[in-house]
Amino acid sequence: MIWKRSAVLRFYSVCGLLLQGKHISHSCIIRLHQAAASKSKVKGSQGQFPLTQNVTVVEGGTAILTCRVDQNDNTSLQWSNPAQQTLYFDDKKALRDNRIELVRASWHELSISVSDVSLSDEGQYTCSLFTMPVKTSKAYLTVLGVPEKPQISGFSSPVMEGDLMQLTCKTSGSKPAADIRWFKNDKEIKDVKYLKEEDANRKTFTVSSTLDFRVDRSDDGVAVICRVDHESLNATPQVAMQVLEIHYTPSVKIIPSTPFPQEGQALTLTCESKGKPLPEPVLWTKDGAELPDPDRMVVSGRELNILFLNKTDNGTYRCEATNTIGQSSAEYVLIVHDPNSLAGQNGPDHALIGGIVAVVVFVTLCSIFLLGRYLARHKGTYLTNEAKGAEDAPDADTAIINAEGSQVNAEEKKEYFI
Numbered sequence: 001m002i003w004k005r006s007a008v009l010r011f012y013s014v015c016g017l018l019l020q021g022k023h024i025s026h027s028c029i030i031r032l033h034q035a036a037a038s039k040s041k042v043k044g045s046q047g048q049f050p051l052t053q054n055v056t057v058v059e060g061g062t063a064i065l066t067c068r069v070d071q072n073d074n075t076s077l078q079w080s081n082p083a084q085q086t087l088y089f090d091d092k093k094a095l096r097d098n099r100i101e102l103v104r105a106s107w108h109e110l111s112i113s114v115s116d117v118s119l120s121d122e123g124q125y126t127c128s129l130f131t132m133p134v135k136t137s138k139a140y141l142t143v144l145g146v147p148e149k150p151q152i153s154g155f156s157s158p159v160m161e162g163d164l165m166q167l168t169c170k171t172s173g174s175k176p177a178a179d180i181r182w183f184k185n186d187k188e189i190k191d192v193k194y195l196k197e198e199d200a201n202r203k204t205f206t207v208s209s210t211l212d213f214r215v216d217r218s219d220d221g222v223a224v225i226c227r228v229d230h231e232s233l234n235a236t237p238q239v240a241m242q243v244l245e246i247h248y249t250p251s252v253k254i255i256p257s258t259p260f261p262q263e264g265q266a267l268t269l270t271c272e273s274k275g276k277p278l279p280e281p282v283l284w285t286k287d288g289a290e291l292p293d294p295d296r297m298v299v300s301g302r303e304l305n306i307l308f309l310n311k312t313d314n315g316t317y318r319c320e321a322t323n324t325i326g327q328s329s330a331e332y333v334l335i336v337h338d339p340n341s342l343a344g345q346n347g348p349d350h351a352l353i354g355g356i357v358a359v360v361v362f363v364t365l366c367s368i369f370l371l372g373r374y375l376a377r378h379k380g381t382y383l384t385n386e387a388k389g390a391e392d393a394p395d396a397d398t399a400i401i402n403a404e405g406s407q408v409n410a411e412e413k414k415e416y417f418i
Contacts, residue, residue: 174228268303304317
């Protein structure tokens with residue numbers, strides 16, 4: 001059995017609602033269902049099924065519930081909420097809720113919208129197709145709770161270098177529970193504690209995360225960021241930031257204006273001091289006592305200016321910086337150079353050049369000596385072979401004959417020297 005729309009319209013008039021344009025009461029809907037079921041019979045109801053989809057919406061947003069029927073011969077459609085209250089019967093509104101509006105009503109579709117969705121709207125909604133028996137399709141409406149802006153607690157300024165710092169980031173109202181991540185200098189910190197608690201409404205969660213670390217002077221001015229990630233934030237996380245203020249003892253370094261101070265010149269020593277609070281002013285001493293010549297040794301801020309250097313200025317100069325946390329110092333040993341000796345040092349190194357020349361001469365002489373010995377050895381071998389026949393002769397005449405024979409053999413056996 002199928003409810004034809006003509007039958008439904010007739011029973012609208014029974015309730016006295018069609019012409020008045022008022023909302024349909026739930027009792028009237030029940031009467032319409034009963035009347036249509038008892039008086040309307042139509043063939044061909046097979047193959048008609050309502051189709052719905054689950055919907056996820058952020059709290060405060062708008063949800064669209066759509067029910068479609070591919071094959072429908074004038075059969076009525078209805079949406080009802082998780083409490084089984086009828087919201088719309090075809091194009092007629094049944095529940096007095098200004099947030100619920102009709103989007104589209106036809107034989108193949110019934111779509112409604114629910115604006116300003118709250119967590120209480122979450123649940124299973126039912127689309128009914130009034131065949132006999134009635135066919136239904138369920139759509140679950142999921143409402144995401146948006147986490148509140150996170151807050152960082154636990155920081156008390158200032159923090160002393162070496163102290164252990166504990167920061168806590170907290171956010172409430174998320175559904176499902178949000179995720180909290182920590183970053184320091186844009187680098188994520190993994191070793192943190194995480195706590196999730198259910199809120200009083202038993203729907204949303206309060207999430208907190210605690211970060212523990214020991215601070216040093218490099219942390220001064222660094223931004224520690226707590227980031228809350230949640231699917232309701234559309235890839236735009238909420239963040240809270242805490243800029244650290246770390247107090248530490250000064251670090252001191254002395255920088256001279258020239259690496260080779262000369263007599264008659266001026267020299268400036270700069271005391272570079274870093275600390276928090278900033279050390280001011282710095283104290284200059286020479287050889288553990290006050291500066292001996294204030295007229296030529298002038299202190300200006302962190303600089304010590306020495307005019308017209310001379311040999312009496314040689315010594316150890318000390319710069320001392322102090323703040324409320326502690327004290328530190330650095331030393332510089334001044335050696336005033338004679339301009340003439342320094343110029344000689346800057347000229348060519350004659351000793352080095354002389355040494356190189358001596359080595360070259362020695363190597364050349366050694367090469368000549370070795371070459372002479374080589375040539376002398378090969379020449380002696382040649383003469384000995386040539387006179388070999390004369391040495392073995394018993395007398396002078398025989399020696400001459402043997403020598404001549406050696407000459408002949410020498411022509412036959414030629415020797416080659418390389």
